[in-house]
Amino acid sequence: MTGTPGNPAPGWRLGRQTLDLSVPRVMGILNLTPDSFFDGGRHDRPAAAADHARRLVAEGADLVDIGAESTRPGSAPVGAAAETARLMPVLERLAGQLPVPISVDTCRAAVARRALETGATAVNDVSAGADPAMFPLVARTGAGLVLMHMRGQPATMQDNPTYHDVVAEIGAFLAARLEAARAAGIAAGQIVLDPGIGFGKTTAHNLAIIAGAGSFRAAGRPVLIGASRKGFIGQLDGAPADGRLGGTIAAVLAAWHAGAVIFRVHDVAAVRQALLVARAIAAADSPRDGGNRRLPPHQAPAAKERQG
C-alpha cells in the first residue's frame, strides 16, 4: 500500500536524514509566541515548550516545527533578535534529544542559520525564500526546505485577496520558487511545497486548494498542507479556534486523498489516528479481495488493540 493515493512518494532530504514519504506524515506545531492564533502564550517558557515538543513526538509526530513569530492574519513581525532569543533556549534543550527531525518556521536566514547550527535540520519558510540569504544557506547546509505560497504580508494578506484561478496561480508560483531554489544549488530532494492555507486566501480559495492539493506537486515534489484550526473552518461553522478539531481532521483527510502527504497540525494524536484509519480503509477498498486484505505489519497492533 502506498501512503497517498496517486503520490509517487519520494523522500524528503533533511541534512543527513531522509524522511520516507511513502506514508503520510504528521508535522507537530510548537509556537513559542505570545500571540499565535491557537497556541499563543501556551509554550512561552523554554522548559514547558521543550516538554510540549516531547509530547508531540509521544503522540506520533514525524517531525516538529518550531516557530517564534506568529504569521496569523494581522500579526506584526517581531525581528530577528527576538525570534532568535525565543528559539535558542528551546532548541538547545531539544538538540540531539528528539528522535524526530526539527524544522524551524522562519523567513529570516540569520535565524535559520542559528537554528540549523543548534540541531534543526529543515527550514519552513512561509515566504518561499524572500530573504536573499535563505537559498544559499539551505544549499550550503543540505537542510530540508518548505517553500510556501503567501499573497502579501501577514499584516494585510486577508484584505480582499483575489485570484483569477487560485490553484493554477499558486501552482505556477511554487514551480517558479522551486526552480529558483534549484538554481541556487538546492537539490530537488530537499524541497517540499505548500500552497499556504489562509495566507492571503478566502474560504473559497482554501477549499479549492485542499481539493486540488495534488496539483501543487511541481517536479514531483511532495505537498505539505497546514490547515490546522485555521479560520476557514470557523467561517464554515462559526467555531472558535479551540473548537475546530473536527474540521481540521476533515481537511487533512481530504488533502491526503487529493495528494498531499505532510500535515502540519496542533493535534498530533487525533490526526495521526485519523490518517491511520483512513489508510486502513483505503487498503481494504478492493472489490477483488473480499475485504480479507491483511494490514501492513506496522498497522496491525493498533488495529488489534481497537477491536478489543
Ligand code: HH2
Ligand atoms: N501556517 C502557519 C505558520 N506556519 N507553515 C507552513 N509551511 N504552512 C502553513 O500553513 C503555516 C506555516 C500559521 O499557523 P500557526 O503556526 O498555528 O499560527 P501562528 O502563525 O499564529 O503562529
